[in-house]
Amino acid sequence: MNHKPFESWLVADEPLMPDQEFDLQEHLKSCESCRRLQSSWQEVEGLFGELLIEQPQPGFTERWQVRLAEEISREKERQQLQSSWVFLASTTGTAFVILVIMSIRFFTTVQTPTQVFVSGMALIAGLLNLTAAIQGAVVPLLEVFFVSVPTQWWLFLVVGAFVLTLVLTFSTLRFLSSRRVSL
Amino acid sequence: MPEIESEKLILAQNGNVDAFSEIVNVHQNAVYNLCYRMLGDPYEAEDAAQETFLRAYKAMKSFDRKRSFTTWLLSIAAHYCIDMLRKRRLNIIHIEDTPYLEIPDPGSNPETSLTESEQQKRIRSLLNVLSDTDRAIVIMYYWYEFSYGEIAKALKLSTSAVKSRIHRARSQLAKSWIERNQTLSGLERQTYESQAL
Numbered sequence: 243m244n245h246k247p248f249e250s251w252l253v254a255d256e257p258l259m260p261d262q263e264f265d266l267q268e269h270l271k272s273c274e275s276c277r278r279l280q281s282s283w284q285e286v287e288g289l290f291g292e293l294l295i296e297q298p299q300p301g302f303t304e305r306w307q308v309r310l311a312e313e314i315s316r317e318k319e320r321q322q323l324q325s326s327w328v329f330l331a332s333t334t335g336t337a338f339v340i341l342v343i344m345s346i347r348f349f350t351t352v353q354t355p356t357q358v359f360v361s362g363m364a365l366i367a368g369l370l371n372l373t374a375a376i377q378g379a380v381v382p383l384l385e386v387f388f389v390s391v392p393t394q395w396w397l398f399l400v401v402g403a404f405v406l407t408l409v410l411t412f413s414t415l416r417f418l419s420s421r422r423v424s425l
Numbered sequence: 426m427p428e429i430e431s432e433k434l435i436l437a438q439n440g441n442v443d444a445f446s447e448i449v450n451v452h453q454n455a456v457y458n459l460c461y462r463m464l465g466d467p468y469e470a471e472d473a474a475q476e477t478f479l480r481a482y483k484a485m486k487s488f489d490r491k492r493s494f495t496t497w498l499l500s501i502a503a504h505y506c507i508d509m510l511r512k513r514r515l516n517i518i519h520i521e522d523t524p525y526l527e528i529p530d531p532g533s534n535p536e537t538s539l540t541e542s543e544q545q546k547r548i549r550s551l552l553n554v555l556s557d558t559d560r561a562i563v564i565m566y567y568w569y570e571f572s573y574g575e576i577a578k579a580l581k582l583s584t585s586a587v588k589s590r591i592h593r594a595r596s597q598l599a600k601s602w603i604e605r606n607q608t609l610s611g612l613e614r615q616t617y618e619s620q621a622l
Contacts (some may be wrong), residue, residue, distance in 0.1 A: 253595035255588075282606070283599035289547060290567045298457040298471055303449045306478050310442065313479060
């Protein structure tokens with residue numbers, strides 16, 4: 243016996259056509275298996291007719307808030323770690339690039355250790371000469387300046403510099419201190 | 426199903442935790458029930474429901490207010506539970522490979538049996554027959570009275586797929602109920618015969 247359409251009709255959601263309903267009833271009279279399926283589905287439907295909504299333990303929302311706070315702090319840590327890694331990688335990368343450029347310059351200009359020593363000494367001598375020249379130019383200028391500026395002006399300059407230093411320190415501290423982040 | 430006012434949703438979308446906590450308060454039963462029906466374990470259901478709200482909170486900005494919030498939320502819960510069931514199955518396969526380890530039958534746990542009513546147990550054993558997606562469909566259809574269209578949207582299926590899956594699930598449930606009754610009557614007969622002997 244072919245049960246297929248009848249089995250399907252027995253559990254159908256939409257109402258059957260009158261001729262389908264008739265055929266089904268005729269089939270059910272002679273088919274024990276489909277009758278069993280029908281009563282079984284009716285029992286299941288009955289069970290589904292009185293469904294309960296299960297509830298969580300009290301304090302669910304509070305537990306969720308705790309979990310959210312933990313998740314936010316974990317996320318913050320992850321971001322900090324990530325930015326530390328980015329900083330480290332960029333610093334290392336920059337240092338590596340500088341090292342490569344310097345090595346290329348070094349190997350293209352200098353071949354022997356004697357040449358390295360001679361170039362180093364020449365560089366130091368050049369720097370010393372430059373310092374002496376700056377000293378020669380700046381010291382007479384300062385001498386003229388100290389004599390020509392009156393004492394009150396000096397006082398004004400010192401107080402101004404002190405106030406500016408205070409403002410700078412305060413701003414830096416405010417900028418560096420961690421800001422409070424509200425949830 | 427209670428729907429949240431759009432004012433609360435806007436606040437929650439802007440990251441207001443208090444507004445979202447109210448949403449959690451209103452929807453906790455619906456989400457927990459879905460997770461419980463899907464996973465069949467109160468502890469796992471609690472964890473899944475908490476995770477659902479966490480995911481929803483993170484994804485709040487992408488929520489389209491023209492959609493139903495409940496459908497969106499339950500869709501997150503259903504997808505998460507389906508993933509959990511897949512992971513659980515993988516773990517069970519892994520444990521089965523391990524020698525000398527018995528897997529306890531969740532239905533025969535005396536603690537659970539005591540707290541769970543007979544009807545709840547029957548429903549759970551019935552739902553266990555279905556595949557993960559079919560189970561989610563049946564739960565949304567019977568517990569939340571979602572339409573085919575709403576279920577289709579929530580589970581990213583076509584409406585015709587939902588219809589045919591519900592039809593198939595009903596047939597499976599009815600057949601499984603017959604088998605269960607046969608097993609029970611067989612057990613009763615055995616008990617009767619052993620008593621007679």
